[in-house]
Structures are given as C-alpha cells and as structure tokens.
Amino acid sequence: MDSADIKLLKEGYLLAALSHQEFEEVLTHAGVFTLMQNECLFDQGDPATHFFFVLSGTVKLCRIAPSGEEKVMDLVRPGHYFAEAVMFMGGRYPVYARVLEPTRLVELDNKHFLGLLRSNADLCMRLMSTMSQRIHGLVNEIDNLTLQSGAQRVIGYLLQQLPEGTAPPSVRLTVPKHVIASRLGIQPETLSRVLAKLRGKHLIDVHDDQIVFNDVDALRCLS
Amino acid sequence: MDSADIKLLKEGYLLAALSHQEFEEVLTHAGVFTLMQNECLFDQGDPATHFFFVLSGTVKLCRIAPSGEEKVMDLVRPGHYFAEAVMFMGGRYPVYARVLEPTRLVELDNKHFLGLLRSNADLCMRLMSTMSQRIHGLVNEIDNLTLQSGAQRVIGYLLQQLPEGTAPPSVRLTVPKHVIASRLGIQPETLSRVLAKLRGKHLIDVHDDQIVFNDVDALRCLS
DNA sequence: GGCGCGCATTGATTTAAGTCAACCGGGTCC
C-alpha cells in the first residue's frame, strides 16, 4: 500500500473518525491485495469475515436468480466501501462480488472492527451515516424500478455519471454495456435501443463507450 | 401509554440495550399518540425530527411518482420501528407515512436519541444491526422486483405472512388488496388475476381477505 | 491472413403486465 493508497483510505469518510494511533492499528489488521479481471472476491452465501474498501478498479456486486440470470446490485468504485453492513447480519454475504478489471482492495477484519466500534462513538456515527445513505439509495432504486420506465432509468443513470461542469458535457462508460443494463434492470438490447432512440432525437451522441450530451436540460426533464 | 405498551416498547430489540434509568429518560422525551384511519404522519420531504415505534395498527410508507401514482415501500406493524435511519441523513423524510387503521405510535426525538447513542455503544450496535437488516430486506426487494415475476412475488408475500404451524395453513390479509398490490409493485387487477389463477389450480382458497393454503409445498417451489 | 469468440446493434415476434371498461356486492347516507 503506497502513500496515495493510505491517503485515499484515510480520507474516506468512515475512517476519518480515527486518531492517528487507531488508524495505524486498523492498518495492522487490514490486508491489501489485487484481483485480476473477472476474479471472484466472495460468493453469495460465503461466511462474511471482512468488509472492503476499493483502492482502484471496479467491483460488481450481484445476485443470481434460481433461473441463472444475474442482477447487478451495485458497482463499487475507488474510495468506497462495500459489505460493511453485512458485519452485523452475522453470517453470510447476501450477494457475490467479482471485479471487472484489475482491482486493488483493502480488506478489514469484521471482528476487529466491531471491537473498534465499541470504543469509538464517532466511528459508530459515521458507519450509521453511511448505512443510512445506503438505505436511502436502495429506496430510490426501488422507486426507480417500480415507478419509472427503462428509458427513464437509463437517462437517470447517464446524468448521474455526469461529472460537474464539463464542456461539452459527456460521460465515459467504464463498464461493459451489458453490465450497465443489468444494473438498471433491463436487457442489453433494451439499453441499446434506448440509446439509439436518444441519438435519433439528437439528445446525445454515442461513440463506443463515449457519450456526449447535446441537451442536458432536455434529458433532465425526461428522467 | 399503559403497561402493555411499555412492555412492547421495552422488549423491542432496539431499546433492550438500555438500563432502567436510561429507558425512563427516553420515555420523558417520547411522545405517544393515536392517528385515525387515513391520517398522515409526515409527508415526503418534511424535516425529519423524530422516528417512530408502532404500538398498534399499521403504518404505510409510500413514495409518489411525478405522475401521481404511489408505491408502497413498506407496511409497518406493531413492535417495529420506522424512519430510524433518516436520523442520520440529516434532513427530510424520503417517503410519506400514513396509517391504514387507527394506529398508536411512540415518537422518539432524533436529537435526544443521537445523544444517547454517543454514550451507549450497545445501543449503537443494536441500531446498526436493525439498519443492516433493513438493508438486507431492501436488497431482497430489488432482487424480487428484477428477477421474479409478479406471480412469484405474490406467492412469496403470502408465504411470508403465513404464521408458524397453523392447520389448516391460512393467512388473513389485514390491509386492503390494492395496498398489497402496490407493495408488490403490481396493479390491483394483476393481483386479482394471480389469486384467481392459484384458486383455479386449487392451490389456495380465497374468501374475502381470508386465504387458505391447500398445498404449501407446491407454492414454495413456485415462488 | 483466416478463424472463432464476445459484445453490441437491429429487426421480428412474443409475452407479461398495464390500461380501459364493465360489472358486482357491500356499505353509507339521504
């Protein structure tokens, strides 16, 4: 773990609650490692012993239906945690985790971290805050899935990816399109058609994984 | 608040972490009141100042789409909390709350409770545990919405309502059917048709809000 | 180069669920 990594981890919202000494202690209980493209971190149902922080790369969290098809529940990017809530459900990961590209991760030991939580109210507050945000995100997700059309979800997703103040406004899709489709709860074909339609209306231009927005406001009011 | 109420509240998982003295103090900051059928507790977007515990009755938590249609996010029954995660999102309720029948509630003051959390690690642990369960529930919900058919969701819901070891196995729908439909993300007509179909296959019998299961195992393997 | 493979796109078709409309039975109110 180089100094940039440590900086990223330390500045992540959660651990900012720790004193220098506590942070050092966390490091002694933390593992750092790299997974290669498509490697699996844990399977749905595996005993949950750690939670994770992404240093670089992308992690895909999925559910699999009995029928075999999979639904991407979340895509985790550098600077974010995942599976930290599982720590309290005592048991098993409710999703499986796989990386989409070479990905470097920090793993934090649940047992040790629970001990730390007992002695640090600030840390508790921060963890509760992140969990609460996650809940809010999931509620929004359900809202989207039940009250919005596929096209609206696509537009919402694109706008969400849009960084602040770029001109011309554009996004780069960093994950394969079929993964985005699953993330949005639609089929790849449907995603393709939605993008084609938006292109037809000259609201966006698509060049491979690069999407240029011609009229952000118009898109906003469609979502 | 009579002694049965106090017992229910005290035995609810969350507050069991409190000493007798702490519990008494919580009571001094807690309000108890009754809402009549269809009364609104808070609106989506209202500033969140309290969270709640249901003593009796049923609370409906909803989102409203721009189009005006609503999606029931959750139905909260006696012995359970709601809106406790909102406490950390600083701000506003992400759903609106309305009661389906005369309902008695305990309201707990966010500010005071946050203070209590700072001084009581056990309480933190319990709250994190309930939040984590909520997350798990929401993940399952998304799974259901994206990977299962409407019929499967109906069956799953019915089985979930089924109490342990009743013979003959049956459930009583305590909320109007159109509310259940919205809860499941389908239209009332669809719910009606699914039930009719199950009835046609002699898997269940329906008499108004009473549903008798003729073959629980067959239903289980359909869900 | 030629071959195969995976991903994306496009078209044709199917299907699950939504929409629209009619009807029924139970409750309430005049």
Added chain:
DNA sequence: GGACCCGGTTGACTTAAATCAATGCGCGCC
C-alpha cells in the same frame, strides 16, 4: 327504499420490454 361510492373482480385490448434471431465489428490467436 334508492342513489351513491368504493373495492374488488373479470374481460377485452394495448403496450413496454423480453425473447429470439441475424448481422456486424473488433480482437486475440493459431
């Protein structure tokens, strides 16, 4: 009693999205 409303059911029809199938394209590999 009759008029009304509300919730649920059922039927006819529409529609959004899934499915199936064909094609194209980039890429690695022998």
